Amino acid sequence: MDNLLDKASSVRQGEELDITRIDQFLKSQLPSLQGEPRLEQFAGGASNLTYLLxxxxxxxxxxxxxxxxKAKSAHDMLREAHIMTALKPVYPYVPSVLASSHADEVMDVDFYVMERIKGIIPRQNLPKSLNLSPEQTRQLCINVIDKMIELHQVDYRAAGLSHLGKGEGYVKRQIDGWTDRYEKAxxxxxxxxxxxxxxxxxxxxSQDVATCLIHNDFRFDNVVLNPDNPLEVIGVLDWEMATLGDPLMDLGNTLAYWVQADDDGVMQMMRRQPTHLAGMLTRQEVIDYYGQKTGYQVDNFDFYSIYGLFRLAVIAQQIYYRFYHGQSKNAQFAMFGQMVNYLEQRCLGFIANSKL
Structure with missing residues (x-):
């Protein structure tokens, strides 16, 4: 099954690390480590960067x-490590955090190191050797959505996680916050x-649907599948933006990335996960399934869908800002400005057809 595992590759130019200093730091925290590490980098990394040691x-x-x-409030590595540590006892799909470091202790930024959950990460396309039937694909889709629902149903008060959020008013804070971020970037x-x-x-x-634990970036390429049973989700990654908030906002964020088989050519070019496959639920089917499982009212989801697309545009623009100003040399970011313009038109199309 090794051919199905998510693999790292060479470190991208301009994103190298001082492996000697990192190794020294880790061995001071984890004395059982043996030998010198090989440093590689995982695909993706449009936001935070992920390396294999x-x-x-x-x-x-x-x-x-x-x-x-970097946006002032973004990329808080120590917050992400703290959230993961707090969540692990109540949501076992979170990787274990093993060490963390403040800026200037080892490198010029905060970072953390976690265990590797070896498995399949469903990126733009599933591994070629993984031949799922439409029925299996549908079940995989449901299993992934169920992990989001399971997160939303965690009793965060009983778990001692009330400090992760700011209470009611989450929707307004998000609209104000993402508006400000876009204008600055x-x-x-x-x-x-x-x-x-x-x-x-x-x-x-006028008010939040509910307050619960939300991931804020729940996508197929942020889950890890069991290589021995590829329909089983064994890990959920990328907890940078996790907080307490409105669950329908979380679902809206997820569906902004959900490119289905009948979407236009530009959306297909933007696809980063295998949601186009035969058997995958459509966006509307996901909304309906989520509503049935949770009991939340989802009859008119327009606001959350448009919010998700706008937020995605802001994230893309923040990344494009770095490329535009020569702060990143990653060539994949060159087209992000065009993607932002496309997302604006997509939002306006949704608004024109909305019944709100």
Whole structure:
């Protein structure tokens, strides 16, 4: 099954690390480590960067912020490590955090190191040797959504996690926050999103549907599948933006990435997960399934869908800002400005057809 495992590759130019200093630090925290580690980097990394530290007897994962300009409130590695440590006892799919470091202790930024959960990460396409039938694909899809629902149903008060959020008013904080982030990261070659932001402010619900633990970036390429049973989810990754908030906002974020088989060509080019496969639920089917399982009212999901697309555009623009200003040399970011403009038009199309 090794051919199905998610694999790292060479470190991208400009994103190298001082492996000697990292090794010294880790051995001071984990004395059982043996030998010199091999440093590689995982695909993705449009936001935080993920590296493999392959020791003779175990594999570790290092997470650090991107190089270049960063939004003030983004890429808080120590917060992510803290959240993961707090969640692990009540949500076992979280990897164990093994060490963390403040900026200037080892490198010029905060970072943390966690265990590696070896498995399949469903990125843009499933491994070629993994031949799932439409029925199996549908079950995999449901199993992934169920892990989000399971997170939303954790009793965060009983688990002592009330400190992770700011209480009621989550929806308004998100609309105000993402609006501010977009305005600060806007470059001259992208649209203003003025009509989209105005619509979201006018149509936001007067109160949150509920307050629960939310992931805020729950996607197929943030889950790990059991290589011996690829329909089973054994890990959930990337907890940087996890907090207490409205569960329908979390679902809206997830569906912004959900490219289905009948989407237009531009959406297909943006696809980063295998949601186009025969058997996968459509976005509307996901909404309906989620509503049935949770009991939340999802009859008119327009606000949450448009919010998810706007938020995705802001994230893409923050990344593009770094590329535009020469702070990142990752060539895959060159087209992000065009993606942002496309997402503005997609939002406006959804708004034109909305009944809200």
């Amino acid at each position: 392959a020791y003779a007897d175990r594999d570790l994962i290092l997470r650090r912020p991107p190089f270049g300009h 806007r470059t001259p070659d992208v649209g203003s999103f003025a009509d989209v932001m105005a619509w979201l402010k006018a149509k936001m619900p």
